[in-house]
Amino acid sequence: MKTDIASLNFDRLAEFVAENGLPKYRTEQIFRWISRGVLSFDEMTDISKDLRAKLSETASLPVLQTEKKLVSSDGTTKFLFTLEDGEHVETVVMKYEHGNSVCISSQVGCRMNCAFCASSLKGLQRSLTAGEMLAQVAVANRECNVSSLVVMGIGEPMDNYDNILTFLENLSDPRGLGMSLRHVSVSTCGIVPKINELAEKKLQLTLSVSLHAPDDETRNKIMPVNKKWNVRTLIDACSNYIEKTGRRISFEYTLIKGVNDSVRHAETLAKLLKGMLAHVNLIPVNYVMERGFEPSSPESIRRFYDTLKSKGINVTVRRTLGSDINAACGQLRHKTEAGK
Numbered sequence: 455m456k457t458d459i460a461s462l463n464f465d466r467l468a469e470f471v472a473e474n475g476l477p478k479y480r481t482e483q484i485f486r487w488i489s490r491g492v493l494s495f496d497e498m499t500d501i502s503k504d505l506r507a508k509l510s511e512t513a514s515l516p517v518l519q520t521e522k523k524l525v526s527s528d529g530t531t532k533f534l535f536t537l538e539d540g541e542h543v544e545t546v547v548m549k550y551e552h553g554n555s556v557c558i559s560s561q562v563g564c565r566m567n568c569a570f571c572a573s574s575l576k577g578l579q580r581s582l583t584a585g586e587m588l589a590q591v592a593v594a595n596r597e598c599n600v601s602s603l604v605v606m607g608i609g610e611p612m613d614n615y616d617n618i619l620t621f622l623e624n625l626s627d628p629r630g631l632g633m634s635l636r637h638v639s640v641s642t643c644g645i646v647p648k649i650n651e652l653a654e655k656k657l658q659l660t661l662s663v664s665l666h667a668p669d670d671e672t673r674n675k676i677m678p679v680n681k682k683w684n685v686r687t688l689i690d691a692c693s694n695y696i697e698k699t700g701r702r703i704s705f706e707y708t709l710i711k712g713v714n715d716s717v718r719h720a721e722t723l724a725k726l727l728k729g730m731l732a733h734v735n736l737i738p739v740n741y742v743m744e745r746g747f748e749p750s751s752p753e754s755i756r757r758f759y760d761t762l763k764s765k766g767i768n769v770t771v772r773r774t775l776g777s778d779i780n781a782a783c784g785q786l787r788h789k790t791e792a793g794k
């Protein structure tokens with residue numbers, strides 16, 4: 455069995471290097487190459503041919519073959535990658551005034567089964583390794599020069615917690631990409647025990663919580679995870695997270711016509727978040743054929759926004775980017791595999 459060296463943190467890589475009888479300085483070289491998104495040992499040009507051959511006998515690098523690269527009229531770039539076992543993941547680069555932001559997947563498929571989402575239509579295939587997550591950033595960075603990251607692609611990051619932590623450690627390591635965690639957001643549907651564990655790490659990243667409903671009755675209908683950890687339990691975990699880390703939480707709220715977009719929902723939401731160090735992102739739901747949910751009308755979105763605003767909640771309506779290239783939420787992988 456070869457060692458998946460892109461999934462080791464720096465210290466573990468150093469151990470691997472020592473065990474293989476290589477000089478210490480090789481650790482930094484290899485670590486740097488991995489962070490630059492090389493996908494074969496042959497690209498590690500400051501390492502001799504003999505040594506590369508020797509390395510490839512005991513070590514492996516992630517496979518991330520670019521299957522499709524689509525560029526939207528708004529500049530959004532979407533990659534569909536094929537992994538070693540033939541599975542697919544999506545990675546999206548969004549262009550903003552302040553720089554490019556990459557959105558990566560954390561799993562192949564998802565088992566959370568949110569009612570509006572395309573990612574879990576076929577359940578969870580497997581979690582991604584730390585190396586596969588870093589490779590998504592590194593490969594996208596080679597082409598698009600990314601300055602920030604959101605873990606908001608396919609999968610539930612808190613359902614792949616250990617690998618996410620190693621990935622974040624390597625991403626922010628100054629000997630590699632050195633991305634500050636202040637430029638990183640991790641999004642969860644609300645796995646409360648993991649939010650509590652993460653709070654203890656006191657990382658500088660932004661936690662995004664996919665709330666989508668302010669009461670159990672509504673949330674139970676669209677997010678099965680709510681039956682395990684309900685709205686109150688989730689909000690308490692969020693308050694604890696804010697207290698421990700001092701970081702503002704970003705709540706995602708996707709507006710679905712007739713489901714969660716009434717003024718009453720907005721008022722309940724405002725009450726729920728009153729006084730919290732929080733920000734609400736409103737996003738009209740992206741239509742997924744198999745799911746059938748329709749986005750709220752511009753008027754309902756405006757009303758929802760105004761209600762929150764008038765009650766002193768920090769709120770923005772997020773632009774939809776890349777909808778002409780199926781950039782939304784697991785749609786490209788799904789359509790490709792379904793042959794559409």
Ligand code: SAH
Binds near residue numbers: 662663708782
């Ligand atoms: N599992 C994590 C991260 C991946 S989903 C989470 O739930 O947060 C990233 C975001 O996209 C989440 O807020 C999710 O609820 C939202 N989302 C999924 N499908 C969507 C759709 N069809 N339209 C709009 N947002 C969607």
